[in-house]
Amino acid sequence: MAISSGIATPCTLVSLRLHPFVVAFLLLQGHVQLSCCGSRVEFLPGFEGPLPFHLETGYVGVGESEAIQLFYYFVESERNPKEDALFLWLTGGPGCSAFSGLIYEIGPLNFKIKAYNRSLPELVFNPYSWTKASSIIFVDSPVGTGFSYAENPLAYETGDFIQVQHLHQFLRKWLISHPEFISNPVYVGGDSYSGLTIPVLVQEIINGNDEGENPAINIQGYVLGNPATDPGFDQNAPVPFAHGMGLISDELYESLKRTCRGQYQLSETTNAECVNDLLAFYQCTSGLQTAQILEPLCGFASPKPGEMFGDRRSLLENFFLVREPTDPDSGCRTYGYTLSYSWTNDDNVREALHIRKGSIGDWQRCNYGLKYTSDISTTLEYHAKLSAKGCRSLIYSGDHDMIVPYLGTQAWIRSLNYSIVDDWRSWMVQGQVAGYTRTYSNGMTFATVKGGGHTAPEYRPEESFAMYERWISQEPL
Template structure:
């Protein structure tokens, strides 16, 4: 097994092969691992769990449970009410928040998902350090099955966890320019839980409906934020979640369902959105970055036609093709790794030390502390599941779906879209993301294609290259891998602020 890494978003992380599947962080995260000897041998109905569990351990994450499914007789909350159960955080922070607001509103809570048997979604909410009229921004980490606390503590949250397990203010937390929400989803991830396995989601319809129900409850509990601009953000496998969620919110607004949500835009960082285009870009990116040579490029490209065929059949409803497509397509990625060797495929500038490419263990330790859980309003019987291989497996039929499909109607209605990508990420590389963005069929396609690429500068220093037309912006971020807010925190904060203020383009 070669070295593995994690991605939020993020950390929030994705693509791997039959032999490679595991979880990734990103928020955003795809969870891959690599084993040359088992490719195309593991049963598609069994492959994710074992590999995902191994990957989680290699990331120095050791959740006590694989998924938060509790016994119904435990009856953790006595009353199943269709409203938020929320409390203000009572945690100590080291340093100066940099805020002019004396009493910052930091909250955590649960929402009983109304269209489930017994699921409860956990979330954090941080009021802006600057102005409560700032936009409301929600962050979704990928996996599928990784907690958004990965981004909270290691990327763009208000604080980070120090060596002595204290919370230290993050000078570039996104709460400096927004009211910020992090959600543990799908059900079973992080502190979110259920007592009924039927509540575990398998597709974007279930995921987006749960998130929409949560938003309705959130704005009902916090009506002072209903008028604020609202943005959806995230990374990695959230490249699937976010378009579906944005479409669900937009549809709810049009149909006058519940509270009108002031959706202004959605942003995807190093995401997996259109597999057919993004898998094709692997070899070109690898060749450009000198991970493979021309002969390797020619040979590996012979694998793509079958991958493409599977994806098209998957889109037409073939479940078998969705599964075989995962194997056939990630075989392309595996072949590149065979040749490239011990690289961190979330940041190809780096190699992994032993089996660890990132160490997120402080988060597990901190969030499973009983006093911390008490402050968050988490029942003692619930443990923090940093990444769930069961949630990951439950979404296996969703991987090869094209989530670019719901995007054109959103663009046509003026909903802003920002796609950004760190230039040194292999697994959700900038080239594949750029290619699918240029291929989107909307009225501004020609205008976007003809638009100039211009520098993205922060304090006079070039931090990326951006391209914009109408509501669509693509930004390639310099000196960053899969988790842009972790690698380039100042530039990421500036990106968010300009974008939400309409100044990025």
């Protein structure tokens, strides 16, 4: 796929602050409907003392008659909120709550990992929160995710493009109710399945600006971690990744290349030899934690061969399916995940978060019962369009993830055919190699996070924060 390496225009020409009187005028004239309310959260059950950062939670109504109420957590930048970027963060799935990003990845709080014996889990401050460099809106999307809900059953039917439309509405309405952030540079980010929706969302925001939608959004770019992008690259990468990591023999790898001819998906082949080789591959790798191959396999469902090489959504679901380990000393990361259920389903916690009573039943970290249509198959075209608009982008990969391996991500970036302006080199944190990076002429930076898994900041928080802080500050990694 050959793409011009030139950058035609900036990602956005908008850098305007909407005066509060203009906001009021728009509302009175009916140009902007607004169903948005946020409330300050100063104390949280499980955290000792007042929160050392500004946290707000609330809902924004979107969709027809605003029947969908998207819940969000907003954390103001701990550095300079008047000037720092505003970052909209989406967790993957689809159907996984933004709470995962807030608590386990890039937010200012973590659970204290210890045995609780039915008591409320404790929260501790995360010194590597990305809110030290930007303000972040963590939004539960699509509807039915986390604390987001719909006011009628039909409104729960959603999909990739519908989610994008709702998020676009969400962001403009949120900015109307927070006019002090309208001039801030805006970025959209997320990981895993969000790789399919975020490039489309950024394009929708740009289109809305071009069409004169209010308020204009000062969109500058996007950030993607181990992103699902294109099945031809993503789903064919686990085999060469496993060989490079020494997980399968040279002989099996050579046979796979010969019989499958680079197409390593059971659903895409009728060749009996290829099928047999793929089943042998599965036998070799079935005992691995595919989200981070060095960690123990505990608390995750092991995928069936048809899931491992077939439907992409099933493959991503495998990462989030949780059994419930009860021993915090077992080395199972998923013990920490189970704490989120105890915490979010506590009545005092819900009251502190300003959750509307009766809006949802039991909270789920990932809801795979959504009526969801996966209707975006590839985002390569969107990356090319956004590059032509001059959007900056950071694409990073935890290099021990076998769900969306870095080899596939490298390959689709290479297929865009942009010239290299800063060739492959290591990047450092505390005098140690933290990963490797390469920068392209279209403003795209690719980086690996050494030792990172499918959600790299969860596994390598210090290194991931250093990467993000440098990039968002427009400094080289």
